Structure formats: structure tokens, C-alpha cells
Amino acid sequence: MLALTEDEHRRATAFVEEFSRYVAASGVIPFECMYRSHDFAETRMVLRIKGPKQHFALKIDTASPETGRLQSEFDLLVRLTQAFEKHKASRVVRPCYMSPRGMFFVTEFIDRPTCIDVIHNSTDDDQVAQIYRRAGAWLHDLHSVQPSKEYGFRPRWMTDGIHALLTEVPHHIRNEGQPMTKKLERDALLLKGIPETQVFSHGDFHGQNLLIGRGEMIGLDFTEAREKLAVYDIVDFLKADIFRDATPSAVDRTGILKHNKDMFFRRYRHPVHMEILDFCLRARLLKDWLSLWHIKHACSTYEEDRRHRLGDRLRIAFQNG
Template sequence: MHPLSDEEFHRASRYVDEFARQIGANPVGAFDCIYRSHDFPDTRMVIKLRAAHEVYALKIDVDSPGTGRLKQEFDHLTALSEYFSPMKDSDVVHPVYLSPSQAFFVTPFIDRPTAADLIHNSIDDTQVAQIYRRAGAWLNDLHSFRPSKEYRFRPKWMTDLIAELNAQVPPSVRAESDVMLRVLLAEMAGLRGAPETQVLAHGDFHSQNLIVGQGQMVGLDFTETREKLAVYDIVDFLKSDVFRNAPTDAIDRSGIVQANKQMFLRRYRHPFRMDVLDFCLRARLLIDWLSLWQADHPYSAYDEDRRQRLGDRLRLAFQKP
């Protein structure tokens, strides 16, 4: 749980009371902040509350009345809920209420583990492999929501970002990352302009945004949903694999456990190029690693563990042709 300031508590209380009145429930008692944005801690958070014998998640964005961010997400959830409704294995959290102020909306709270919980913590490799398989199937369903388009791959933004981050890391780190960046630049020359698939993408498809339901995988947090290359959603999910312990020979050139990558792709049917996926995975892991070496940022024990894991995977990935 995350503590709330007095101002945040009073704001959340107003929002909770508004929702309770909307559904005709008795005044809600205690509620808890279960999520606070890392990048926008003062304006974005999620409140868990009980009302009318149901448990709900109330998502707040203080700036949303001006940006339209939550209304756009609520509209996506509304359309996607209808689209996923006939599906047996895939779903999204269902929209319940959007405040007229657009500062918050409400969905049911699903008390189930996320894919990240299991990928990070399960000791059962077979169970985790099935999570990857089900996640790939869910993403395949999402990417089928609209007809796909062909779009040319433009990777320069990744190498530019790596170069920018690389300038701000300790010399010992730069000595390694310079070599990795040169490899990526050489590969990029052959991939630039390659035909790839553009879809309505989740936009932030990390493993904490997929709930492992009873028989269904349930997606949430569609604030970054937009048209983009399908491969970027695949990368966002697969990069969680760095938290799995695995023998050296199990890691392929993308930096991911090969068996887990294959399981994810088993039920993903949209076309993509494997060389583009591998390039993007290595670039994304390198971006994440360098981001955790920036001198002007405080790092937690979790960040330090992730930094170590990313470095280990990158060293293995760039040893392989």
C-alpha cells in the first residue's frame, strides 16, 4: 500500500463518494492506494475500494481533465470489452464509470496475480512457460482488433536513445555498451526499412499489465494504446524474462530464454521478422540497462537487482552471432 498525503486523501474521498452515489451504494469506508506511478507519483494512482459488496479499482489522473488521457483509455476499454466478450481465454478489465470531470474512472478489481508475479517468483519453469504461451495468445487477440497495416521499420530512435544514455554512464559501463552499440548500428543498416506489421498496440505491454485470471488472461492499463509496430508489444512483455534464472546455453541472441520466447510465439499469428524482434529486444534491454546507470537517479534494491540481471543477459546476448 502507498500512503496518501492529506490533500490526496481528501481528493480520493471525494472521488470515492461520487462513485458510491453513482451506483447507489452506502458511503464507502476505508480505501487504500495500491499503486502510485513511478514517473508521475503526485498525479497518477489507483485506489482499491469496496462498495455494494463489490471490490473496485479507481484510477486517478489529476491532469486528465486537461489531457483527456483517462477518457481515451475508458473509450478503448469500452470498445475492447465488447470485442473480447465472445472470447473464452482473453479479456480486458471492464469499464464501470467515468467521472464527468474525467479525473478518474472505475473498473472491477481483479484479485489475481499478474503475469509478472509468476514470471518473477515462480520456481516452476513449466508454469512460467504456460504464462508466456497464454500471454502470446492474448496479444494475438488484441492485435486482431483492427486490420493490420504494413509499415517500414525505423529503428534509429533506439540507437539514438542508446547513444544519449551512453554518454551519462560510468566509464566501465560505457566500455561494454560502446561495443554493444556498434553491433546494433551494424545490424540496423540491414534492417532499416524492413516491412513490419502495424496494429492497434497495447503500448505498455509489460507483464504487470496482464492478469492471470481463472481460465482467462485479462489485460489492463491501456493509457498508451495507439497504432504502432506489433513487435514493440512483444518486446515489452518478453523483456520481463530477465528475472528468470536460467543456464547460459538457454539464452538466445535476443537475451531471452529461448524456450520462453518460443512459447510466447507459439500462438502469436501476426507476421513479423525474427531478426527485427531480436534487434529490438537487445536494443530495449540495453536501453533499460543504461537507464539504470544514470548518475542523477536514486536506485532501490529492486533496481540494482534488475541492473545486474540486465547486464548479465546483455553480455550473453552479444556473445552470440
């Protein structure tokens, strides 16, 4: 449970009471703060409401009345709930209530592990591989919500971002990262403009936004959803693989375990240009690694481990061609 200030607790209490009136609940419903945004700590958080028969998630964004952010996500959840009805093993969290004031909405709360919980912590490689297979199936269903398009691949923003990061890291990291960057630039020239699949995308498809239900996978947090290249959602999910221990021979040229990548594509069947995917995976791992070496960034213990793992995988990836 995360601590709330007096003002935050008063506001949260008012929100919970508003929802309680909507569902005609009697008495005081207990709640706790289970998430606070790192980048928007003062305005965005999620509460867990502990109702007598069911628990709910109450998502707050106090700036949303001006931006329309929560209203847009709630409307999308309504649409996706309907779109996913035809799928037996894929769905999204069900929306329950949108506050007329626009500062919060409520969905069902699902007390199930996330994909990240398993990828990070499981000692069973086969169990993890099945998570990748099921995640690929869920993403295939999301990317089928509307017809796909073709869009010319534009890698420049990725290489520009890497160059900017190289100027803000220690000298020894810059020396190691520069040959990797040059290799990516050569690949970018060959891939620029190649048609790739553009779809309706999650936009923030990391493993914490996909819950492992009993016989189903459940997506959440669609605030970044929009049309974009399908590979970007795929990269967001696959990159968590760096937390799996692996021998160099088990890792492919992207820095990802071959088996987990293959399992993801057992059920994800939209057309993907694999050379573009490989380029994007390598570029994303390199950006993440350099970001954690930024001279002004103080790493937590978790981030130090992630930085070490990213470095190991990148060295394998770029040794493999």
C-alpha cells in the same frame, strides 16, 4: 496501502462518494491507495474501493480534464470489452463508471496475480513457460482488434537513444557497451526500411498489465494504446524474462530464454520479422542496462539485481552473434 496527504484523502473521499451515489450504495465505502505514479505522483493514483459485494479500482488523473487522457482510456475499455466478447480466454477489465468531471473512472477490481508476479517469483519453469504462452494468445487477440498494416522499420531512434546513454555511464560500462552498440548499428543498417506489421497496440505491455485469471488473461492500463509496430508490445513483455535464472546455452541471441520465447509464439500468430524482433530485444535490454548505470541514478536493491541480470544476459546475447 500507500499514504495520502490530507488534500488527496479529501479528494479521494469525494470521488468514492460520487461513485457510491452512482451505484446506490449506502453508508461509507472504505478505500485505500494501492498505486501512485512514479513520474506523476501528485496527479495520478489508483484506489481500491472495498464495496460490500464487489471491489472496484478507481483510477485518478487530476490533469485529465484538460488532456482527455482518462476519457479516452475509458472509451477504449468500452470498445475493447465488446471486441473481446468473442474470445473465451482473453478479455480486459470491465469499465463501470466515468466521472462527468473527467478526473477519474472506475473499473472492476480483480484480485489475481500479474504475469510479473509469476515470472519473478515462481520456481516452476514450466509454469512460467505457460504464462508466456497465454500472454502470446492474449496479445494476438488484442492485435486482431483492427486490421494490420505494413510500415517500414525505423531503428534510428533506438540507436540514437543508446548513444546518448553511453555518454552518461561510468567509463568501464561505456567500454563494455560500445562494441554492443556497434553491432546493433550494423544490424540497423540492414533492417532499415524493411516492412513490418503495424497493429493496434497496448503501448505499455509489461507483465504487470496482464492479470492471470482462472482460465483467462485480463488486460488493463491502456493509456498508451495506439497504432505502432507489433514487435514493440512483444519486446515489452518478453524482456521480463531476464529475472529467470538460466544457463548460457538456454539463452538465444536476444538475451531471452529460448523456451519462453518459443512458448510466446505458440499462440501469437501475426506475422513478425524475427530479425527485427531480435534487434529490438537486444536494443531494449541494452537501453535498460545503460539507464540503470546512469551516473545520476541511485539504484534500489531491486534495480541493482535487475542491472546485474541485464548485464549477464547482454554478455551472453552478444557472444552468440
